Amino acid sequence: MTIIITAFERSPDGGKGLARDTRVRWALEEAEQPYGVRLVSMAAMKEPAHLRLHPFGQIPTYEEGDLVLFETGAIVFHIAQHHAGLLPDDANARARAITWMFAALNSVEPPILELVIAKILEGDKPWAQERLPLVKDRVRERLTQLSARLGDAEWLDGAFSAGDLMMVSVLLRLRPSGLLDEFPSLAAYVARGEARPAYQRAFAAQLAINAA
Amino acid sequence: MTIIITAFERSPDGGKGLARDTRVRWALEEAEQPYGVRLVSMAAMKEPAHLRLHPFGQIPTYEEGDLVLFETGAIVFHIAQHHAGLLPDDANARARAITWMFAALNSVEPPILELVIAKILEGDKPWAQERLPLVKDRVRERLTQLSARLGDAEWLDGAFSAGDLMMVSVLLRLRPSGLLDEFPSLAAYVARGEARPAYQRAFAAQLAINAA
Numbered sequence: 163m164t165i166i167i168t169a170f171e172r173s174p175d176g177g178k179g180l181a182r183d184t185r186v187r188w189a190l191e192e193a194e195q196p197y198g199v200r201l202v203s204m205a206a207m208k209e210p211a212h213l214r215l216h217p218f219g220q221i222p223t224y225e226e227g228d229l230v231l232f233e234t235g236a237i238v239f240h241i242a243q244h245h246a247g248l249l250p251d252d253a254n255a256r257a258r259a260i261t262w263m264f265a266a267l268n269s270v271e272p273p274i275l276e277l278v279i280a281k282i283l284e285g286d287k288p289w290a291q292e293r294l295p296l297v298k299d300r301v302r303e304r305l306t307q308l309s310a311r312l313g314d315a316e317w318l319d320g321a322f323s324a325g326d327l328m329m330v331s332v333l334l335r336l337r338p339s340g341l342l343d344e345f346p347s348l349a350a351y352v353a354r355g356e357a358r359p360a361y362q363r364a365f366a367a368q369l370a371i372n373a374a
Numbered sequence: 375m376t377i378i379i380t381a382f383e384r385s386p387d388g389g390k391g392l393a394r395d396t397r398v399r400w401a402l403e404e405a406e407q408p409y410g411v412r413l414v415s416m417a418a419m420k421e422p423a424h425l426r427l428h429p430f431g432q433i434p435t436y437e438e439g440d441l442v443l444f445e446t447g448a449i450v451f452h453i454a455q456h457h458a459g460l461l462p463d464d465a466n467a468r469a470r471a472i473t474w475m476f477a478a479l480n481s482v483e484p485p486i487l488e489l490v491i492a493k494i495l496e497g498d499k500p501w502a503q504e505r506l507p508l509v510k511d512r513v514r515e516r517l518t519q520l521s522a523r524l525g526d527a528e529w530l531d532g533a534f535s536a537g538d539l540m541m542v543s544v545l546l547r548l549r550p551s552g553l554l555d556e557f558p559s560l561a562a563y564v565a566r567g568e569a570r571p572a573y574q575r576a577f578a579a580q581l582a583i584n585a586a
Binding site: 220 | 432452491
């Protein structure tokens with residue numbers, strides 16, 4: 163069955179790969195699954211036709227026959243569960259890889275989202291400069307814990323998994339802030355993710371749209 | 375195999391059920407699985423023995439034989455996948471229920487967490503009063519979209535699932551703010567979750583510790 167995902171007609175990041183369709187493209191490339199892309203404008207994302215696919219009016223969505231999914235974590239998990247290459251076969255190792263997916267999305271991404279909001283949505287507020295160091299310190303706390311756990315391992319738990327795909331994708335959002343470079347082992351971890359051929363193909367595919 | 379979870383020795387909320395072990399207890403009660411609890415002090419959470427179980431130094435954790443999991447979403451998912459009662463059998467319905475788990479944790483909880491942080495961690499900052507309405511409006515935006523999707527349905531997608539368990543648990547964090555009551559259909563949805571016998575048992579179990 164044909165897989166169709168949605169992506170921004172024009173990504174707010176201009177093609178840096180930070181829009182969330184890149185995470186889904188990456189998973190599809192790791193799983194070697196072909197897919198089509200339907201581009202959606204900012205206006206169309208908030209209209210009823212798109213809201214039927216995605217209640218929060220965002221991208222990406224995922225359509226495969228009768229199945230409609232939203233929420234990047236759920237889409238990547240669905241791909242990982244139905245194709246080889248993103249989750250280990252051993253039941254316990256699989257549960258731990260899934261744990262890292264949730265950890266990326268619910269423990270690491272929230273403080274990073276807060277930093278993005280502090281800079282973009284609240285960058286012009288009178289408190290912006292005084293508040294920013296607090297927000298950055300909350301991100302640093304998580305990165306300190308994450309880098310302690312990673313140690314000098316290549317990936318978070320054995321072989322590369324959907325947990326790493328999600329964690330690398332979440333950490334990539336930090337690069338513009340300079341915070342990632344404060345943690346060399348995490349910066350190297352992210353670079354290993356970006357060096358994967360599947361990530362390269364995913365990145366190129368989203369760039370081709372945004373550079374057009 | 376015996377299941378052991380960790381919980382706060384003394385929950386910061388004094389037993390209101392907002393600590394995340396309640397979510398795991400609820401899932402275990404829905405799945406009718408017995409479990410043991412190991413209580414952890416705030417100091418012990420940050421010590422090496424606990425950090426080996428949970429890299430971010432939090433509760434809950436989940437131990438079952440050789441398997442150690444952290445991250446509430448992953449633990450609830452693991453329980454849901456191995457026992458009846460929390461995920462539908464039909465493959466597409468199952469994928470959609472899992473989607474709501476991720477949506478609760480990555481789309482709805484982050485703005486709610488921001489509100490908790492704005493009040494608790496930044497409540498004494500000079501910008502607190504002026505900034506609070508912005509944070510609340512970001513929560514309201516999500517609640518508006520969520521209540522539009524829920525409509526007059528009982529649960530988010532067919533029968534009660536782990537997606538509802540997670541969404542109700544996330545929305546419960548909003549009750550002290552009064553924001554939940556601005557959305558009567560969501561307040562009623564949360565009340566339906568709380569009325570489930572499994573939730574009642576989970577709530578009572580955590581209260582028994584914190585009232586002691």
